[in-house]
Amino acid sequence: MDKTSPALVKFEGVTKKFGNVTALEKNSFEVAKGEFVFITGPSGSGKTTILKLILGEIIPSAGVIHVDGVNVGLLKPDDLPLFRQKIGTVFQDFKILNERTVRENVEVALAVIGLPTDSWEDRVKNVLKLVGLTGQIDLFPSQLSGGELQRVSLARALVVNPKILLADEPTGNLDWDTSDEIMDLFEKINKEGKTIIMATHNKEIVKKLKKRIIHIENGKIE
Numbered sequence: 001m002d003k004t005s006p007a008l009v010k011f012e013g014v015t016k017k018f019g020n021v022t023a024l025e026k027n028s029f030e031v032a033k034g035e036f037v038f039i040t041g042p043s044g045s046g047k048t049t050i051l052k053l054i055l056g057e058i059i060p061s062a063g064v065i066h067v068d069g070v071n072v073g074l075l076k077p078d079d080l081p082l083f084r085q086k087i088g089t090v091f092q093d094f095k096i097l098n099e100r101t102v103r104e105n106v107e108v109a110l111a112v113i114g115l116p117t118d119s120w121e122d123r124v125k126n127v128l129k130l131v132g133l134t135g136q137i138d139l140f141p142s143q144l145s146g147g148e149l150q151r152v153s154l155a156r157a158l159v160v161n162p163k164i165l166l167a168d169e170p171t172g173n174l175d176w177d178t179s180d181e182i183m184d185l186f187e188k189i190n191k192e193g194k195t196i197i198m199a200t201h202n203k204e205i206v207k208k209l210k211k212r213i214i215h216i217e218n219g220k221i222e
Contacts, residue, residue, distance in 0.1 A: 006032065006033060007030040007031065007032055007066070008031055008032060008033045008035075008067070008068055008163065008164060008195050009030065009031040009054060009065075009066070009067050009164065009195075009197065010029075010030045010031075010064075010065070010066040010067075011027055011028050011029050011030075011050075011053075011063065011064075011065055012028050012063055012064045012065075012066075013026050013027070013028055013062065013063035013064070014026070014027050014028070014053065014060045014062070014063035014064070014065060015027075015060060015061050015062040015063055016046075016049055016053060016058065016060055016061050017061045022219055023046050023049045023219055024046045024049055024050065024053075024060075024216075024219045024220075025219045025220050026062075026063070026220070027046075027050075027063075027216075027219075027220065027221050028063075028221075029214055029221060031195065031197060032195075033163075033195055034190075034193055034194075034195055035195055035196075035211075035212065036186070036187070036190040036195075036196045036198075036209070036211045036212075037196070037197050037198070037211060037212045037213075037214060038198055038199075038200060038206050038209075038211055038212070038213045038214070039051075039197065039198065039199040039200075039213075039214045039215075039216065040199075040200060040201065040203075040206060040213055040214070040215045040216070041201070041215055041216035041217055042201065042217070043201065045216040045217055045218065045219065046216045046219045047168075047199035047200075047201075047216060048168055048199060050199070050216075051089075051166045051168055051197070051199055053065055053072070054067055054072070054087070054164070054166060054197070055084060055087055055089065055166065056072045056075055056080050056083060056084065059072070059073045060073055067083075067086070067087075067164070068086055068163055068164075070083060081112075081113075085113050085160055085162065086162055086163045086164060087162050087163070087164045087165075087166060088156075088157030088158055088160065088162035088164070088165045088166070089157055089165075089166045089167075089168070090150070090153050090154050090157050090165065090166070090167040090168070090170045091153065091167075091168050091169075091170070092168060092169040092170060092171075092172035092173055093173065094149045094150060094152070094153045094173075095153065096141045096149055096152055096153060097141075098140070098141045098142065099140075100140070100141075101137070101138050101139060101140055102128065102133060102136050102137050102138070102139055102140075102141075102144070102152050102155075103124055103128075103137045103138060105141075105152055105156055106124050106127060106128065106152065106155050106156045106159050107120055107124060108156065109156045109157070109159050109160050110123065110124075110159060110160065113160050115160075123159050124137075124155075124159060125137075127155045127158050127159045128155055130155070130158065130189075131151040131152075131154050131155045131158075131185060132151060132185075133148065133151050133152065133155065136148060145178070146173055146174050146175075146178060147174055147178035147181060147182060150170060150171075150173075150174065150178075150182055151182070151185070153170075154170075154182075154185065154186075154189075158189065158194075162194075163194075163195060164194075164195045164196075164197065165186075165189065165194050165195065165196045165197070166197050166198075167186070167196065167197070167198040167199070167200075168198075168199050169199060169200055169201070169202075170182060170186075170198065170200075171183065171200070171202055171205060172200075172202075176204070179202065179205060180208075183205050183208070183209060186198070187209060
């Protein structure tokens with residue numbers, strides 16, 4: 001990690017238990033602003049749990065998590081919507097609304113944060129241009145390929161201009177060539193200054209991009 005950059009995400013001795021099951025145990029790490037970090041490990045090792053902790057979906061059983069200077073464990077439910085505006089999320093299963101067009105799917109994110117509708121058009125067009133979907137703006141999800149659906153998901157995450165982009169197995173449902181294109185897009189976004197934390201078990205992607213790796217086995221960082 002670049003020690004000259006302040007930590008945007010910081011885990012200090014974080015443990016997370018679900019009943020009698022320990023998903024994470026006494027883990028500490030930092031992610032600097034502008035970094036691209038892979039979280040790797042086998043299924044069930046704790047990768048998704050880390051992302052949910054950063055997002056404030058769950059709180060640690062022990063330890064402290066700071067995201068952009070905020071102690072996530074101390075956030076009240078009413079604070080979470082504003083806090084989550086700092087974070088964009090991209091998932092393996094896209095989470096696209098089938099009854100809405102590409103444009104409308106991206107606009108949903110702007111509606112959630114309460115942005116005035118008169119500023120939507122430029123934001124949506126700019127982000128769809130970035131992900132290469134300008135020509136598909138009025139199509140429905142059923143008319144798109146898997147790679148295009150993931151680009152919609154990425155556009156929706158980026159349109160609110162988050163400080164951090166979390167990606168959970170974003171290439172899990174894609175073939176290799178499409179995965180390669182999506183990863184090139186993530187790298188382009190990172191080079192423009194966006195901090196990216198990506199959970200993946202795709203060793204080929206990790207090998208190709210040569211980013212910092214946080215590897216987890218049985219809930220512990222190795």
